[in-house]
Amino acid sequence: MTGISVVVAEDGVLLRAGLVGLLERFGFEVRAAVDDADALRAAVASHDPDLVITDIRMPPTHTDEGLRAAVELRGAYPGLAVVVLSQYVQHSYAADLFGTGEGRGVGYLLKDRVVDVEEFVDSLRRVCAGGTAVDPQVVGQLVRRQDDPLSALSARERDVLGLVAEGHSNGSIARRLFVTEATVGKHVGNIFVKLRLPQTDDTNRRVLAVLAHLAGQGG
Amino acid sequence: MRENGPLTALEAVTWPRLLVSRWPWRSLVYLVSTLPLGLVAAALTLVPVVVLVTRWDAGTLEVSTALVLVVLELLLVVGLGPWFAPALARSERRRLRWVDGRPVPERPRPVDDVSATTDPMPSRYADPATWREVAWLLVLATAAPAAAVAALTFGLLVGLYAVSPLVLLAQRPGDQPVALGFWSVSTVAETVPFAIAGIVLLPVVGYVWTLVAGGAAEAARRLLVGAESEIRAELVEVSRSRARLADAFDAERRRIERDLHDGAQQRLVSLTLQLGLARLDVPPDSRAGQSLATAHDQAKELMTELRELIHGIQPQVLTDLGLPAALAELADRSPVPVEVDAELDSRPEPRVEYTVYFVVSEALANVAKHVGAAGTVRVTVRRASRAGTVTVEVSDDGPGGADPARGSGLAGLADRVAVMGGTMFLSSPPGGPTTLRAELPCGPEGAL
Numbered sequence: 001m002t003g004i005s006v007v008v009a010e011d012g013v014l015l016r017a018g019l020v021g022l023l024e025r026f027g028f029e030v031r032a033a034v035d036d037a038d039a040l041r042a043a044v045a046s047h048d049p050d051l052v053i054t055d056i057r058m059p060p061t062h063t064d065e066g067l068r069a070a071v072e073l074r075g076a077y078p079g080l081a082v083v084v085l086s087q088y089v090q091h092s093y094a095a096d097l098f099g100t101g102e103g104r105g106v107g108y109l110l111k112d113r114v115v116d117v118e119e120f121v122d123s124l125r126r127v128c129a130g131g132t133a134v135d136p137q138v139v140g141q142l143v144r145r146q147d148d149p150l151s152a153l154s155a156r157e158r159d160v161l162g163l164v165a166e167g168h169s170n171g172s173i174a175r176r177l178f179v180t181e182a183t184v185g186k187h188v189g190n191i192f193v194k195l196r197l198p199q200t201d202d203t204n205r206r207v208l209a210v211l212a213h214l215a216g217q218g219g
Numbered sequence: 220m221r222e223n224g225p226l227t228a229l230e231a232v233t234w235p236r237l238l239v240s241r242w243p244w245r246s247l248v249y250l251v252s253t254l255p256l257g258l259v260a261a262a263l264t265l266v267p268v269v270v271l272v273t274r275w276d277a278g279t280l281e282v283s284t285a286l287v288l289v290v291l292e293l294l295l296v297v298g299l300g301p302w303f304a305p306a307l308a309r310s311e312r313r314r315l316r317w318v319d320g321r322p323v324p325e326r327p328r329p330v331d332d333v334s335a336t337t338d339p340m341p342s343r344y345a346d347p348a349t350w351r352e353v354a355w356l357l358v359l360a361t362a363a364p365a366a367a368v369a370a371l372t373f374g375l376l377v378g379l380y381a382v383s384p385l386v387l388l389a390q391r392p393g394d395q396p397v398a399l400g401f402w403s404v405s406t407v408a409e410t411v412p413f414a415i416a417g418i419v420l421l422p423v424v425g426y427v428w429t430l431v432a433g434g435a436a437e438a439a440r441r442l443l444v445g446a447e448s449e450i451r452a453e454l455v456e457v458s459r460s461r462a463r464l465a466d467a468f469d470a471e472r473r474r475i476e477r478d479l480h481d482g483a484q485q486r487l488v489s490l491t492l493q494l495g496l497a498r499l500d501v502p503p504d505s506r507a508g509q510s511l512a513t514a515h516d517q518a519k520e521l522m523t524e525l526r527e528l529i530h531g532i533q534p535q536v537l538t539d540l541g542l543p544a545a546l547a548e549l550a551d552r553s554p555v556p557v558e559v560d561a562e563l564d565s566r567p568e569p570r571v572e573y574t575v576y577f578v579v580s581e582a583l584a585n586v587a588k589h590v591g592a593a594g595t596v597r598v599t600v601r602r603a604s605r606a607g608t609v610t611v612e613v614s615d616d617g618p619g620g621a622d623p624a625r626g627s628g629l630a631g632l633a634d635r636v637a638v639m640g641g642t643m644f645l646s647s648p649p650g651g652p653t654t655l656r657a658e659l660p661c662g663p664e665g666a667l
Contacts, residue, residue, distance in 0.1 A: 012481075014489035025496055063539050088536050089548065112522055115488065115515075117495035 004128050007047055008033040009040035009054040009066060010085070019053065019114065026121045037065035044073055044080070051081045051128050055111070067096065074100035081128045083107035085114070089138050098132075103208045107133035107167075123167075132167040132207045139165040152194045160187040165210045228318035228433030232426060242318075243425035246432035247374075249318045250367040253435065256310065257364030263303055264360050267292040296353065301343050304352035307359065308443050315443075318436045322453070323444060355442040363435050370431040374424040376400050380417025383410040458640075465638040469570045476533035484525055491518035537576050541566045542600060545576055550598070553583045555590065555615075561600040567609050567661045574639050575600060575611045578657050581632050582613035590617030590653075602661065612656045619651035629655075
C-alpha cells in the first residue's frame with residue numbers, strides 16, 4: 001500500500017504540515033501541499049496524483065472553494081480519488097460530491113477525523129481503492145433524524161447500518177463490532193429487507209443505496 | 220448619579236440631606252456665574268432700554284428719540300438676537316450641568332432639516348429653537364441676574380447677621396455703627412437678636428440658593444432644551460445606543476469565534492494529530508504508550524469541547540453559508556424532527572441572520588424541553604424585501620400553554636428581537652399548537 005501520490009490543499013499552515021507528516025509517515029508520496037483552490041487545480045494538472053485531499057473551506061471566500069474544485073477535478077480526471085475535509089457536517093456538500101463518478105473513490109470526512117490517525121489513513125486507502133468514506137458523524141446525523149423507517153431496526157442493526165453508510169465492508173464491520181462476518185451479513189440482510197433496499201454485495205453500491213435512502217427520508 | 224441623590228437642584232430642595240450635600244454650593248457657583256453672564260446679556264440687548272429709562276427719568280426724553288430707541292431695541296433683539304443668543308445659550312447649557320444632572324444635549328435640530336447645517340442664514344430665523352434662545356437671552360439680561368442678586372444678598376446678609384457680634388467685637392471704641400441691612404448696631408448686646416436670626420436663617424440660605432438656582436436652571440432648560448424634544452432625543456439616543464451595543468456584541472462574538480477558530484482550534488487539531496502520530500511509534504502497552512494514549516484521548520475530547528464552544532458562540536456554517544444551511548444543521552442536531560423551509564433570495568445582514576438563528580435555536584431547545592421528541596416542528600423563514608422584513612416562524616404540535624412570564628427563555632428571546640427593532644408574537648393556547656413568530660427589520664430601513 002505504498003506509493004500512493006497525493007496532493008494536499010489546506011489553508012491552515014499547521015494542519016497542512018501535520019497532514020503532510022502523517023501521509024509521509026504512512027508511505028504516501030506527497031507531491032504538493034497548497035493553500036487554495038487555484039493552486040490545487042494547478043498542482044493536480046502538473047503532478048497527476050492518485051489522490052487529492054482538500055479542505056472544503058479555503059480562501060478567498062472561505063465557503064466551498066475546495067469542494068467546487070474537487071467536483072471539477074473529478075470531472076476532469078476520471079479515476080482521481082478525492083477526499084474532502086470539512087469543518088462541519090453539510091448535506092448539500094456531501095450530495096454534490098457523491099454525485100460524481102458514481103460515488104467511487106470519494107470521501108467526505110470531518111477535519112477532526114484526521115487525529116484518529118490510523119482510521120483516517122484507512123479511510124484514505126479505501127477511497128484510493130475505489131471505495132467510499134463517509135464521516136461517521138454525517139451518517140450519525142442521517143440515522144438519527146430518521147425515525148419512522150429506522151424504528152424497525154434493532155440497536156445492533158443501527159450500528160451496522162452506520163458502518164455500512166461509512167463505507168465499511170462486512171469484514172471491516174465484523175472486526176469493529178467483534179462479531180463474525182457471517183453475523184454482519186445476517187444483520188445487513190435484515191436491514192436491507194426492513195428498509196426495502198435492493199440486496200447487493202458490492203460495498204460501494206451498498207453505501208450509496210443506504211446514503212440515498214437516508215438522505216431521501218430526510219428531504 | 221454623582222451623589223446618588225436628586226438629579227437637579229430643584230429636586231434637591233425637597234431632599235432631606237440638602238444642607239450636607241454639595242447642592243447649595245453648586246447653586247452658589249451657578250448664581251455667582253449668572254452675574255457676569257447676565258451683564259454680558261444686558262450689555263448686548265438692553266442698551267436702548269437703559270438709555271430710554273435714564274432719559275425718561277431725567278425728564279429729557281423726546282417722543283422721536285423714544286421711538287428711535289424702541290425701534291433700535293426691537294432691531295437689536297429681533298435682528299441681532301438670533302446671532303449672539305446661541306453663543307450665550309451654549310455657555311448656559313454648559314453651566315446647567317452644575318445644577319442639573321440630566322443630560323443636556325446640544326442644541327436640538329429637526330432631524331429632517333438638512334438646510335439647518337448647510338445654510339444657516341434662513342434657518343437661524345426660522346428655527347423656533349433660535350427664538351427660545353433669544354427669549355432666554357432676555358431672561359438672562361433681566362430676571363435671572365435679579366433673582367441671583369437677591370438670593371446672594373440674602374445669603375450675605377444672613378451671614379453678616381450671624382457673625383455680627385464678632386464684627387462688633389473687632390471694632391475699636393468710637394467707630395461708626397455697623398449697618399445690618401435696614402438697621403445699624405453699635406454695641407455687642409444689640410447684635411444678639413441679629414445673631415440669633417442669622418444662625419436660625421443660615422440653613423434657609425442653602426434652600427434659597429438651591430431654589431433660585433434650580434428655578435433659573437429649570438427655566439433655562441425649558442427654553443434651551445425643550446422638554447419634548449429632549450425626551451424624543453433621549454429615546455432615539457437610547458434606542459441607538461442599544462442597537463450599537465448589540466452590534467458591538469455581535470462583532471465581538473464573531474471576532475472571538477474567528478480567533479478561536481483560526482488560532483486555538485487549528486493548534487489543537489495539529490497537536491492532537493502529533494500525539495496520534497507519536498502513539499504509532501511507541502509500543503501501546505509501554506508506560507509511555509499509555510500516557511500518550513491518555514493524552515491523545517484527552518486532546519480529542521478537548522477538540523470536541525472547543526468545537527462545541529465555538530459553535531455556541533457563532534456557528535461557522537452560519538457565517539459561511541447563511542441561514543438555510545445553518546438552520547438545516549440546527550435541525551439535524553435537534554432531537555425533535557424538524558422541517559425547515561427557508562427561502563431567502565439574498566443573505567440578510569449578519570446580525571439579522573444571527574438573530575433568526577438564535578430565535579430558531581432557542582425555540583427548538585424549548586420544544587425539546589417541553590414538548591419532547593414526539594412532536595414535529597416546522598421552521599419557516601421568509602424575506603419580504605418590499606416591507607424590509609425577515610419573518611421567522613417556529614410552530615410545533617405540542618401541548619401549548621407556553622408562557623413568556625414563566626421564564627422559559629421566551630422573554631430573553633423577545634429582548635433579543637426587540638434590540639433589532641423587531642417584534643415577536645407567541646400563540647400557545649392550552650392544547651396547542653404553539654407558534655412563535657418574529658419579524659425583524661432588514662435592509663437599509665432596518666438600520667436604526
